[in-house]
Amino acid sequence: MGLFIAKRLLRLVATVFAVTLLTFLMTSLLPGDPAVAVLGAEGVQNEELLLQVREDLGLDEPLPVRYVSWLGDALTGDLGESYINSGQSVSDTIGDRFPVTAQLAIMAILIAIVLALPLGVLGAYHQSKWPDTASSAVVQVALSVPNFITGIFLIWLFAVQLEWLPASNWNRMSNGLGANLKTAILPATALATTQMAIFSRLVRSDMIATLQENFILAAKAKGLSNKFVLLRHALRPSSLSLMTIVGINFGALLGGTVVIETLFAIPGLGFRLINAISQRDIMVIQGITVFVAVVYVLINTLVDLFYVAIDPRIRRS
Amino acid sequence: MKDKRLYRLLAMLFAFALVAAACGGDSADDSGDAAGDDDQAVDADTEDEVVSAGDEAEGDVDTEVEESSDVAVAGGELIVGLEAEIVGMRPWEDTCGSPCYNVFVTVYDKLMESTEDGSYEGWLFESIAPNEDFTSWVGVLRQGVTFHNGKDLTAQSIADMFPIQQAGSQSQSQIAASNLANVEATGDYEVTYTLSQSNAAFPAYLSRAQLGMVWDAEAAADPDAFNEAPVGTGPFAFESRDLDNETILVRNPDYWMTDENGVQLPYLDKISFRPIPDEGTRLDATLSGTTNVAHTLRQNTIRDGRSARDDDGAEITMYEFQGNNTGGGMFNVLVPPFDDLRVRQGMVKLNSQEQVIEALGGTGISLPATQWFSPDSPWYSEKVAAAYPSFDFEGGKALLEEYVNDPERSDGKAVGEKLEAELSCPPDPTLIAAMQVLQQTLEQTELIELNMTNYDQQTHINYALGADNGFVGSHGAHCWRFSDDNDPSTTINPAVAPPTAEIAEAAGLPGVVSPLNFANYFDGDVFGAAIGAISTDDFDERYALYESIMLKIAEENPIWYSGHTATALITDDNVMGVTSWKLPSGSLGAGMPNAEGRWQQVWLAP
Structure with a gap:
């Protein structure tokens, strides 16, 4: 186990080094x-x-x-100072922006899980029947529509038509949780739709496999209710791969909020990165890219270690 | 199985509806209209809205600047959605475009301001006068003006700004361009500007950020701290800046200016600026009440705003401005094949302005351009409009043919071989659509192979600038914008000065090099006319000189035009005073050129 962790950490260091080198070279090659x-x-x-x-x-x-x-x-x-906004440290910029992007990513993941679980369970339980087809249709739509289009639609519906939520910008937590959530909910939902579709498919297929297991048949034979069997016996073993993908996708979301942050004018890492690219602010580009890459690699390593911890077969191999 | 197919079909339809709802305009009234009818309606509108060069712009594409009889109401907060975040808060150091200008004019007063008729009058200066040969200007400051930190504004405050301006990356170039050599306090409130050469248009430089905006030089000694807490004399004092999110300014209770009824300005208690880069979101933010004002430099947004107002009944006001700023492109005349007049003239004749404007989404919004001045500018010339080549496929083709079949052709290719050219624009979808129009027409001649390239804005500028190759640049045919609403000398003179050291030397003008001559076109007579135009303040004389320059450009075609740039401030219906603001003298101001508002006289109707 110790050797495995050491190897993983060594690989992590090598990956981070490669990322810094590549990022530095690529930004230097920009015309x-x-x-x-x-x-x-x-x-x-x-x-x-x-x-x-x-x-x-x-x-x-x-x-x-x-x-x-x-x-x-x-x-x-x-990580140096911004070339354009002189006097501004890149580390401070990341420190200011990361909580915003992280909040968006966490909210997106939570929304996605909350929506994906019932859809996945419904699909699996009613496999090949109309609820399964309907939930598959919803998933298909969520997968095929890019999240910026969903974002535009959400702005049109909830800001312009219904006037329930603001169309853009960000209220920091210091302005109150309610005000903060009002500005966060639309972008987080836009980010969540694709995640929801992926999670829901995963839950559905895992649960279909779980529902074939003998212990499920045994639980049913005991006369337990369908709801009890689904939620207490089938859902937990069907959620392991979901947890893995949640971890990996969280890392990916940190670097993948660029479009949504720009669309909603949210002062996160992605929005800053886009501005830095257009302004040739190389220190900021390097700093943010490397930071996101390091976080992504770290999360992947943690997921690997988590796997090892819960699955003895991997430990042994 | 059939059920599955049906559900899949329904899912696809739902997805399509979702995409269509999100992508489509808000204006379509789908109730019972056949698709064919809709198409016809769109075509009819397009035909009606075509505006020809030289058409009277007022009423069509411009919001008139006019006096208002409404009584202003004090109080309230205004939220303005800007196209981009501003770089910084230091006028002498930070690049400042239209979004930044909106913020700067709230914190900083200017020494001079432009009026509705394009002339300049004092703002912080009560008066300004030149000596006989325009090498010295004496300005007298108004008294009783204080900085946000309570310090009095005196002539010494202006003189103290000068050493910082001389070192500032933005002010420095303006000092050179305006021929400014020294600034001195020659009295408590009297400032003397000494120039190295004549400049009759010098007051124009005092109306812009780099030399015209006034700030506390003592506070600016620490530029980073100043950036966090700028100190000016403007109508609003800086409260906070959350980069990429919001800049908040609050009413300056000690502001010196009152309106004509004696009410102290500004009317608003607070003003916030939010950068919202996505054009659609910025407009939606105003339509939804998230912001009160949407700032835009894009024709598509103006079209969408008009549509929301006219078709959906949105309660917004469009303050549109058709400025001198002109879209189009330039040829690098130092590189083949653009060093040959026939190629440039041929390509200009093959540029269908109407089609390009349509591709840009500007039909009925932007006027086709023939010069650096829009039809309602006092500098506009009918003679130039008539001289600028109009679309002529056969004429253009004949010129290219002549070049291609010339054994002495400058690109060194064999007689009859197609000429190759690069056309480059920033990667904006509408610009790419416009490029494709030009490419299609040019390639129809079967005489030219056009390679289209797209680089981001900064790279695009760098290629044209050519800081590493003596300012020759590495561009061919390059999308570009020309002119603004300032005095013509500020943009035309640097654009016609010697572009490289070698050309300056050959012209007997050693050391006079302008990297801002991006097309690299130089003509001694043209440059002479530009110099002549800043040696006199006689409008007719200056007009004739700039007309001669425009005529030469229309003849030699170092650049081509598509249309004038339409800009707008799109506001809630209750935002008043955008076009009716006045100078301290009582003269009507310039309105909102280039979507730059003057917020001290804006108010909210109850």
Whole structure:
């Protein structure tokens, strides 16, 4: 077990290192000069100033030197400063934005689970009958409609037509939980629809398999109610792979909220990343990309370790 | 099995309905209309709305700037949805486009302001006057103005800004462009500007952020701290900024200005700016009451706003502005085949403005352009409009044919071989649609192979700028925008100055290099006219000089035009005073050029 964990951690370090290297190289390969982005087309008229800005940003150093210097700082938690919003530390930016994105991702996962479980159970219990077909149809729709289209639809319905919820922007928790949830519910729901479809399919197929097991037949033979059998005996063993995919998808959602955050103008990591890309704010691009990648890899590792902990067959192999 | 198919079909229909509801316009009235009827209605509307170059813009695509007899009501909070987050709060350092300008004018007052007729009058300056040759300007500040931190505004405050402006990346270029050499306090409230060369249009520079906005130089000594807590003399004081979410400003209780009834400005208690990059969401935010104002520089949003108002009965007001800003593109005249006049002229003749505007979603919204001035600008010239090449497929094809069959053709290809060209635009879906229109027409000639490329905005600019190759750039045919509503000298003069050191040297103008001449087109007479136009303040003389420049551009075609840029502020019906604000002198202001509001005189009707 110890060896397994050590191996996984070693792999994690190697992956994170590769991610930092690739991110650094790719952002450095982006066409254009960050110094020009800082100065603007008009500011660049002064060549002396252009050279000064390049020097200030360390762009006059060779790429390997810049990478080693950046990596050294990053290991101490210093991801540098924004080129564009001068004086703003990238670590602080991530610290401000991560809670917003994490809240969206958590809410999306919760909404998805709450909707997916009944749909999946219903489909499995009434396999090949009309409730199964109906729930499959809902899942099909949720899978085939991109979440930004769902987002646009939700804005149109709940903000423009019904005027129940705001169309955009974000109320921080400090403004009150109610106000916060009012701004979070639509984007979280938009993110949740695809997740819900994936989870529901998983629950349905796992539960169909579970319902064939002998212990289910035994429970039914004892005269237990269908509801009891489904919820107490079948649901738990059918949820293991759901828990795994929830973990993995949570990590993916952290990096996948870019479109929804931009659509709803939510100040999370994704929105900042998009702005940084359009402004050639390379330090911010690198910092956010690496952070999201590290979190994703960490979550995957934790899921692996969780698997090992609960499944002795993996431990033995 | 049949049941399954039926349910699948129903599911697909539901999915389609969901997508259609989300993607489609809000305007369609589906009740009983056959699809064919709908199509006809759309076509008919399109035909009705085509506006020709030179048409009177007022009433069609512009909201008139006019006095209001309504009595303003004080109080209330306004929330404005902006196209983008602003870079920073430092006018001398941070790049500032239309969204930023909306925020800046609340915190900072300007020394000068533009009026409805395009002239400039004092705002913080009570008066300003030049010497005989326009190399010195003396401005007198109004008294009783204080910064948000309680300090008095004096001439020394303006002089103290100058060293910071000289080092600021944004102000520095404006100092060079305006020929400003020194700023001095020559009295308690008297400021003297000394220029290195004549500039009759200097007051125009004092009406923009980089040199015109006033801030506390002492507070600006720590630029990062200033960015977090900017100090100006403006109608609103900075309260907080949550980057990418909201910037909040509150009423400045000590603001110096009153309206004509003696009511102290600003009327509003609070104003918030929220960046909402998605055009649809920004409009929806106003339609749903999440915000009171939607700022837009996009024709599609104007079209959707009109549709929400006219077809759905949304209670909004569209403050539309058809400015001098002109969309189109430029040729890099230093690289083949665009160094040959026949290629440029041919391609311009093959550019169907109406089709391009339609592809951009601007039919009935944007006017086709023939010059850097819109038809209601005092600088607009009928002569230029007549001289600019109109769409002529055969004429354009003949010019390209002549080039292709020329043994001396500049691109070095064999006689008869198709010419190759790159057309590049930022990756905006509407721009790509417009590019495809041009590509289709050009390739119909069977004389040209057009490679279309799309790079993000920053890369697009960098390629045209060419900071690494002596400002030649690495572009071919490049989508671009020209002009604004400031004095023509501020945009035209740098665009016709020598683009590279070699050209400047050859023209006997060593050191006079303008990286902002992106097309790299240089003509000694044109540059001479541009210099002449800032050596006199006689409007007729200046008009004639700028007309001569526009005529030369229409003849030599270093650039091509599609349409004028339509911009708008889309507001709730109860947002008043957007177009009727006045200067301290009582003159009517410029309205909302480029969707830049002046919020100190905006109020909310009960």
